[in-house]
Amino acid sequence: MLNIAVLVSGGGSNLQALIDAVEAGSINGRIVTVVSNKEGVYALERAKKHNIPCKVIPKKGNDSFEEQLTLHLMENDVDLIVLAGFLCILSENFVKTFENKIINVHPSLIPSFCGEGCYGLKVHKAALDYGVKVTGATVHYVNNIVDGGKIIAQKAVDVLEGDTPETLQKRVMEEAEWVILPKVVADICNKRRKEEKDG
Ligand code: GRF
Numbered sequence: 001m002l003n004i005a006v007l008v009s010g011g012g013s014n015l016q017a018l019i020d021a022v023e024a025g026s027i028n029g030r031i032v033t034v035v036s037n038k039e040g041v042y043a044l045e046r047a048k049k050h051n052i053p054c055k056v057i058p059k060k061g062n063d064s065f066e067e068q069l070t071l072h073l074m075e076n077d078v079d080l081i082v083l084a085g086f087l088c089i090l091s092e093n094f095v096k097t098f099e100n101k102i103i104n105v106h107p108s109l110i111p112s113f114c115g116e117g118c119y120g121l122k123v124h125k126a127a128l129d130y131g132v133k134v135t136g137a138t139v140h141y142v143n144n145i146v147d148g149g150k151i152i153a154q155k156a157v158d159v160l161e162g163d164t165p166e167t168l169q170k171r172v173m174e175e176a177e178w179v180i181l182p183k184v185v186a187d188i189c190n191k192r193r194k195e196e197k198d199g
Pocket residue numbers: 008009010011012013014015043084085086105106107119120173177
């Protein structure tokens with residue numbers, strides 16, 4: 001079974017989608033730790049409700065943030081790191097340490113509406129301002145370019161007349177993020193299991 005770490009900074013609805021999929025048996029892995037860079041976020045409550053160990057590693061004013069994070073992930077023997085609404089940019093060095101083991105979910109069809117500073121409601125506002133008729137979500141590997149790693153899965157979502165950033169965000173989450181993120185994690189776990197079996 002793969003040991004999964006989920007890194008969060010906020011509400012944790014994508015974390016919830018993963019917890020639900022693990023509990024439903026559709027992900028062949030276990031969430032061994034939920035890490036937040038902020039105290040008091042609702043994602044931590046979600047983890048606690050399901051008895052998943054959580055850890056807060058504050059980023060602000062913390063020069064050894066990545067060192068502490070690396071140590072924590074190594075201590076937990078983590079095989080897969082899922083960035084689920086994690087708002088910190090990770091260094092080249094960190095990404096190299098966990099090469100091909102970090103995935104991220106982004107609420108647009110990359111390469112549109114992504115990159116540094118494009119997160120949360122800003123993504124949906126940019127999509128509406130541009131006037132696209134279709135947006136969606138992307139799950140991708142994390143490399144040293146923000147939102148620039150290899151794409152694993154995408155799902156399109158229609159933009160509707162009268163959408164606001166909030167309504168669009170909600171629809172993209174429900175129809176795309178919560179669907180493709182658990183599916184990608186399940187696929188990675190199954191693939192790894194098969195590789196281990198085949199030796
Ligand atoms: C999601 O839209 C995710 O794609 C983005 O940040 C948001 C986090 O939402 N990276 P939540 O914390 O999972 O509810």
